[in-house]
Amino acid sequence: MENHIHKAHRPAQSGSKAEKKGKGKQQQAFNEKAFAPKSGRRAERQGRRNVERDQTRLHVPLVNRTPDDEPPPVIVAIVGPPGVGKTTLLKSLVRRYAKQTLHEVKGPVTVISGKRRRLTFIECNNDLNSMIDIGKVADLVLLMIDGSYGFEMETFEFLNILQSHGFPKVIGVLSHLDLIKKQATLSATKKALKKRFWTEIYQGAKLFYLSGVLNGRYPDTEILNLSRFISVMKFRPLVFRNSHPYLLADRLEDLTPREIIRASKGKCDRTVTLYGYLRGTNLRLSTKVHVPGVGDMDIKSITILGDPCPLPDADAEKRRKLSEKKKLLVHAPMSDVGGVVYDKDAVWVNVPGSFTRGNTDVYQGEGEQMVMDLQDVDATLEDTVARRQIRLLGSSSNHLTVDAPGILSGDEDEDQGSGMDDDGVGDEAESEEGGEEDNLSEDGDESPNDDLPGITDRGRFGLRMVSRPTHNLASTSEHKGGRVEYADSDSDIGHLDQDDWEGGVMYPDGDNAQDIPSDDEESDGAPAWKAGLAAKAEASFENSSRRRSRKDWISLIYSSALTPEQIAQGDSNASHEISSDDADDDFFRIRPATLVNGDDLDMTKELVSPDSLKEWEDEALLDSIRALFITGEQAAPEKDTAEENEYEDSAGGDFEDLEAEPSQPPAVEDPEAKRTADLAAKKELLKRKFDEQYDDPEDAKIDFYDEKKEEINRQLQLNRAEFEGIHAEARALVEGYRPGSYVRIELSNVPCEMIENFDPSYPIILGGLLPAEERFGYIQVRIKRHRWFAKTLKTNDPLIFSLGWRRFQSVPIYSLDDHSIRMRMLKYTPEHMHCYATFYGPVALPNSGFCAFNSLNGETTAFRVSATGVVLDIDRSAKIVKKIKLTGVPFKIYKNTAFIKDMFNSALEVAKFEGANVKTVSGIRGQVKKALTKPDGAFRATFEDKVLMSDIIFLRAWYSIQPRKYYNPVTSLLLSDKAHWAGMRLTGQVRREEGLKTPLNVNSHYRPVERSARRFNTLKVPKKLQAALPYASKPKLMKPQGRRTYIQKRAVVLEPEEKKAIALLQQIRALRKDQLARRKEKQHERKEVHRKKVEKEEANKDEKEKEKRKDYMRAAGMKSKREADLEEGRSRKKRRT
Amino acid sequence: MAQTGSLLHFSDHQYLRQRLVLSILSGKAVRIDKIRSDDKNPGLRDYEVSLLRLLEKATNGTVIEISVTGTAILLKPGIIAGGSVSHDCPLSRSVGYFLEPLIMLAPFAKRPFQLSLRGITTDDNDLSADLVRTVTLPHLQLFGISDGLELRIKKRGSPPEGGGEVQFLCPVVKQVKTLNFVEPGKIKRIRGIAHAVRVNPQFSNRMIDASRSVLNRYIPDIYLYSDVYKGEESGKSPGYALSLLAESTTSAIQCSEAVSKPGVTPEEIALTATHTLLSEIRRGGCVDRKHQNLVLLMMVLGSEDVGRCRMCEPSARTIQFLRDIKSFFGTSFKIVPAEPSDPSSTQLLFSCYGTGYINVNRSLA
Secondary structure, eight states: OTTOOOOOOOOOSSHHHHHHHHHHHHHHSOOHHHHSOSSHHHHHHHHHHHHHHHHHHOOOOOOOOSOSSSOOOEEEEEEOOTTSSHHHHHHHHHHHHHSOOOSSOOSOEEEEOSSSOEEEEEEOOSOHHHHHHHHHHOSEEEEEEETTTBOOHHHHHHHHHHHHTOOOEEEEEEEOGGGOOOHHHHHHHHHHHHHHHHHHSOTTOOEEEOOOOBTTBOOHHHHHHHHHHHHHOOOOOOTTTTSSEEEEOSEEEEOSOHHHHHHTTTOSOEEEEEEEEEEESOBOTTOEEEETTTEEEEEEEEEEOOOSSOOOOHHHHHSSSOOHHHHTOEEOTTTTGGGEEEOSSOEEEOOOSOOOTTOTTSOOOHHHHHHHHHHHOOSOHHHHHHHSOOOSSSSOSSOOOOSOHHHHHHHHHHHHHHOOOHHHHHHHHHHHHHHHHHHHHHHHHHOTTOSOTTTTOTHHHHHHHHHOTTHHHHSOEEEETTEEEETTOOOHHHHHHOGGGGGSOOOSSTHHHHHHHHHHHTOSSOOGGGTTHHHHHHHHHHHHHTTTTOOOHHHHHHSOOOOHHHHHHHHHSSSSOOOHHHHHOOSSOOOOGGGOOTTOOOOSSOOOOHHHHHGGGOHHHHHHGGGGBGGGTTTHHHHHHHHHHHHHHHSOSHHHHHHHHHHHHHHHHOHHHHHHHHHHHHHHHHHHHHHHHHSOHHHHOOOHHHHHHHHHHHHHHHHHHHTTTSOHHHHHHHHOBOTTOEEEEEEEEEOHHHHHTOOTTSOOEEEEOOGGGGSEEEEEEEEEEOTTOOSOOBTTOOEEEEETTEEEEEOOEEEEEETTTEEEEESBOOTTSOEEEEEEEEOOOTTOEEEEESOOOSOOOSOOEEEEEEEEEEESSOOEEEEEEEEEEEEEEOSSEEEEESSOSSHHHHHHTTTOEEEETTOOEEEEEEEOSSSTTOEEEEESSOOOTTOOEEEEEEEEEOOOOOEEEOOGGGSSSTTOOOOOOOHHHHHHHHTOOOOOOGGGOOOOOOOOOOOOOOOOOOHHHHHHSOGGGSOOOOOOOOSOOHHHHOOOOOOHHHHHHHHHHHHHHHHHHHHHHHHHHHHHHHHHHHHHHHHHHHHHHHHHHHHHHHHHHHHHHHHHHHHHHHHHHHHHHHHHO | OTTOOOEEEEESSTTHHHHHHHHHHHTOEEEEEOTTTTSSSOSOOHHHHHHHHHHHHHEESOEEEEOTTSSOEEEEOOEEOEEEEEEEOOTTSBHHHHHHHHHHHGGGSSEEEEEEEEEBOOOSSSOOHHHIIIIIHHHHHTTTOOTTOEEEEEEOOBTTTBOEEEEEEEOOOSSOOOOEEOOOOOEEEEEEEEEEESSOTHHHHHHHHHHHHHHTTTOSOEEEEEEOOOGGGGOSSOEEEEEEEEEETTOOEEEEEEEOOTTOOHHHHHHHHHHHHHHHHHHOOSSOGGGHHHHHHHHHHSOSSEEEEEESOOOHHHHHHHHHHHHHHOOOOEEEESOTTOTTOOOEEEEEEOOOOOOSSOOOO
C-alpha cells in the first residue's frame, strides 16, 4: 500500500480556474507598495501612530499587595433589582463549580474555581446600604438586568456608587429574555440594552444573555460560558483597597458569656468574632477597624485559622485535572451547605429523610459524622489524657501528668478557640515554661526564702502557662537556621536529655551558661533533674562561648525591661568577662530609680571621652582601618594577615577582641584561594562592564515603564523573602497578617443590636483604618450635584456621605473659590458645576472619591445619589467666609467728608474697621477714618466726591463661618429594619412633620418699591456771575417762538384736476379695503377646516398613547405579580423542606 | 476636639523630642509626666517649652497642656501645617535641637516648610547647622525627599551669645520611599568644614592642617573647606569648630564634629574631630550613628514594603526610639547581625515592614 503512487494532480492549464489561480497568486504575493508609506509625511504619521498606540497600552504601574501564592478568593457580587434572578444565578454558578445545589443562600459562598483561584459569591439585596458596602469590596460585579423590563433606577445608582469608590470589573447579565416572545423584539431589546450598558460602563463591556430557567437553574451552557469568563478575568488593583486591609465576614459568632447576657437582658456589649479571608494589605493588630453600619472598633485578637476552602495543593497540581473531591468543596457557613448550619448559638445538622445509625449505604455528611463521633466517645477527656502519654515536646522523656486539671482546660481552650495546630501551642508552652523555670530557679538559688517553695513541682508549670497566655504573643521571635526561638526560650528542659539541642538555641545574653555553673557550685539540695545539668551546661558553654559576643537585639529591645542605657552600655563591655553585676541585671529587675541626673540632656551628639580617642594615636590602629577606604583595597589581604597579630596585643578594648577569633581562621587557611576568588570576581566585573558597553546598547536600555515594573517586582520579591520561614505568629507581629489568610477576628464592645438583629443577607465588612483615618477634622471636598438628582443641595442641610469605609451623615457648607483670595460660601450648589464643600467628619486620604445621598430609604422612586466628588484637603479649621454688607447713612456732609451713622454701635467697632473701604450706592468710593464721640458708633469718612444726604453708605465685609461639628454614622446594621435608617431630618422636613410655619423676618418681605420721581431745583446762576462767564458757559435760556412761520401764514387751495385725482385715489383705496376684508374671511374659513382636521388627528394620537401606556402598565403589573409569586414560591418551598 | 481616643503615657524628661514627633506623626495623644520631678529644679526647661511653642506654630489644631508645676504635659496633636515659620531659640540649646524634630515632621506637612531659626548654630550637644546641611539632608534624600530640600546658614552664632540664623526649606511628599541600603561600601572621599567666627581666621587653617596630618594617609580625595563669616553674619560670640564627613562608594556617610573649648588649641580640636571620625568609620554601617533615628523613622513611615538598612550597634537613644516606635506605630524591627558568617562584625541589619504612611495633610486644592 505504501508504495502505491497516487496520480499526481494536474492543475488546469486553461479556463476560468487557471486565470483565477494566476491572479490569486499575484494577489497573495507581498506587495511592498501596499504597505510602504507613499510619502515621507505619511511615513512619519504612521510612525507616530504606532508610537501613540504603544503609549495607550501603558498604564501607571501599581503595586499589587495581594500575594500571588495563595491569594484570597475573588469576591464576585451579584447585584440587581429584586426578582431579576440573582439567587438563581448564584445557585447555578455554585452548582457549576461545586456540583452542589444550595437550598437557601445566605451570606458569602466560597468555591474553588481553578488551580490558582477561588471565588466568593455574594448576593446583594436591594438596600442602598448593602449596595454601597458591596461596591467597596467586590472585585467583580455581575450586574443583573431584567431583559423584559429594562434598566431600573437601582442599577444606575449602583453604577454611580461603584464609580466613586474605584470601579471594579463589571459584567452585565441580561435575564428573563424568555419572556420576550417575538424574535425581532428580542434582538431590538438586546441591542438597546447593550447600547445603554456600554455608555454606562465602557464601549465593548461584556454583556451576557441568560434565557429561561430550567430546573430552577439557568441553562448549563450559558453558565459555563459565564464561568469561563469569570475564571480568566484579570484584576487591576484599586488604589483604596491596595492601601487598606479588609475582610468580608462569612461567619459571625457571639462569644459573650451567656450569664452576662442573661443578667443584662441581652443589652450588654458583646464580644464578637468574625471569620473571613483577609484582603487588601497586611492587617496589624494595632489597626482600628470600621464595620460599615456598626462603627469603629478595636481588634482584640486575630487568629489565623486553617483555610476552610484551600487551593488544590502541589500533589493535585501534578495531575492535569482537578480532582472531583476538591471541586466539591464549598464554604458557606451562613448557608446550609453539607447539612450543617451555624446559627448564632447552635449548630444545626440537617438530616435528609429517615436516618438510622449504622446505615452505611446512605451518605453521611459532615454534620452526621460529627454527631456520631461525639456519641462514640466513651470516656471523658480527663480520662483520655490520663491514659495517653502526652508529652510537651517530642524530646521530653516524661509525659504530662494530670494532677492539675488547669492544664487540660487551658489547652482545650487554646485549641478550641484558636484552632491553631498543636505545634504552635506546644511551642508557646515550652518557651513559656522555659523562661519561667529559668527565672525561678535562679531566684530560688540566690534567695532561698523566696515565696515560691514548690518551684520544682512540675504540676505547676501548666498552671503558670495558663495564667499568662498572652505574654508570648507580645514577644517577638528570632529566626535562625530554619527554626524558631522565642526570646526567652533558653529552655533547661531541652538540655536535659538532648545534646544537640543548643545548636539552635540563641542566648539572649550569654550569661545563662555562666550562671548555671555558678548555681551548681552553691547548689544545696538541688533536685535530681538538675544533677546532670552542670556537666551538660559546661559542654554547651564551650559551644556557645563563640556566640557570646553576639546579642539577641530583638529581645533586648522589645521584650526586656532593661533601660536603653543599660543595653547600649552592654554592647561596649560585651566582650569583657561577664561581671557579677551584669549577671544580676536579669529581665525582671526593678529599674534603678536614681539614674536620672539633673543635667541629663536630650542630645544627639554623644560625649566623646578623650581617653577613648587616645587609642587613635597608635599607628597600628590607624593602619588597621585602611581596608575601609577605597585606596586600602588592594593592600588589604596581605596586610590583614601580616598585621593582625601585630596589633592584636597592643590595642586593648572591645574592637580588637571582637576581631580576634573570627577573622583568623579564613585568614590563616587560604590566602591563595581568596586571591583567586578575588581575581575571578574582578574578572567577572570587568566582563560585565565590557558587555554593558559593547553588547547591544538598546537591549540593555529599558524604558521608564519597564524599569518601574521591575523595581516593583524586585521589592515584592524582597518583601516575600525577608520574613520567609519565620513562625506564622511571630511573622504576624512583625509584618501583620497577610492577605489571603483565613482569620478569626475578635472584637469587643460590639453593640448588642448587631447580634440581635443579625441578618445574613446584609454583608458584614471589616475595613481596616489607617492611623490618620481614626481622627476627625474638617474635610474639604470637590463636589458636584448629580445631574439626575432632582433638587439642588443647600448649605447646612444634612447629607449622607459614603467615604472610605464609612457611611455617615454630616452637615456640609458649600463654597466657591473667589478669585483665589477667599472661599466664599454658597447657599446652594451651582447647576452643572463643581463646587467645594466642607464638613466635619472622619479624615479620609486626599484624592479618595465619595458619593452622597439625601436619604437611603427605598421608598423614593427618584434617583438617590445626590452628589459625587473627591476629597481635597484635611484641616482642623475651615476658612469659609460669607459676605456681609453694613449700611449707614450720612448725617453731615462737608466737601468730600461725611459723618456717617447707623453703621456701628460703638466706637470700638469703628476702631476695628478704620481704613476699611466704603462705597455709596451711586458708586462713590471712600474710607472709614475715625470714630466720632457724639452719636455712639458714628464715624468720619472721606470720599472721592461729595456724597448726598440721600445716599446709603455700604461697607462690604466677610464673615467667617465654621461647619457644624456634626457626625452621625449610619448604623443600619444595628436596626431590625435595616432598610429604614433615619438620620437627622432637613429643616423643611421637620417643619412639615411638626406642622410649623417657616419663620419670616419682616425685613425680608418683598414689598412693592415706590420710587417717587426726583425733583431737582432749577439751577440759578447769579447775574453777576453770568456776566462774568464766557459765552460758551453762559446759561442759554430759550423762549418759545412767538411769531407764525412762513408756512403757517400761507393758505392752500386745490385745483379741479387735483381734486379729481384725490377722489380717484380714495375710491381705489376703498375697493382695496373691501378686497382684503373678503380675502381674510376666506382664509379664516380655510383655517377653521384645518383646525378641525388637526384636532381629529390629535385625538387619534392620544388614543394610541393611552393604549401604549396601558400595555406598559400591564407588563409592569405582570412583573410585580411574578415577583410576588416568586416570593410566595420561595416561602412555599421553604416550608416544604 | 476630643476624638483622639488613644492616649499614650510616658514619664521622664528624656527622649521628649522623639515622643513629641512620633505623637504628631501618628496622631496619637501623648501624656508625659514626672518631668524632672525629683530634681532640685523641677519641670520643663526653657528650651523644652520653646520647642513646644515651635511645634504649636508649625501645626494647626495642636493642644498642649502643661501642668502647673511643669512636670507633666499633654499633647493632642493637630495637623502639620508647614509654611513659613520663624522662631527664636533660647540660648541654652543650639538650633540643631529644634531642627532635628522639625526635619522629621517637615516632609509630611501641608505646605512646604520655610523655617527660619535664630540662635546658636554650633554647640557641643546637638547637631550643628553644618552637619544638618551636609549629613542629615543627604540622609533624607535616601527616601526620595530631595527637590527643594535645603538648609541655608544665614549667620553663624557660637555659644554663649548666639546670634546665628538658619533657614530650612523642605518640600512636601505624598509618601516616602522605603530604604534598601545594605552595602556600606568603602570610603571614597572625606569632606570637612572648618569655621571660625570672631577669632583669628587663621584658626580654621590650623584645624585643617592638623586634621590632614591624620587623614592624608588614607585617601587623596580630602577637601576641608575653611568657611568664613564676617561682620554681622558671624554672630555675637567667638568660636570655631571643625565638622568632618566621610562618604563611601555607595554614598554612606559618617560624620564627626568638634567644637572649640576654652583653653584647647585648634589642633587638639581638629584631632578630636578626626579621631572621632575614624572611630565612626571603624564602626561602619550604611548610615551615620547620629542619624539612626531619622533613618529608622523614615523606614517605618515608608511604603508598605520591606525596608532594610545596615547599621552599627544602636545607641541608647536609638534603642528607646525603637521602643517608642513600637508603642506609637506598632511596628517592630527585625534586627539580625549583618554578616552572620563573620562573628567579628558588630554591624546589624535592621529590617521592618513599612506602615505605608501617607501624608494626609497634603492638600490637592
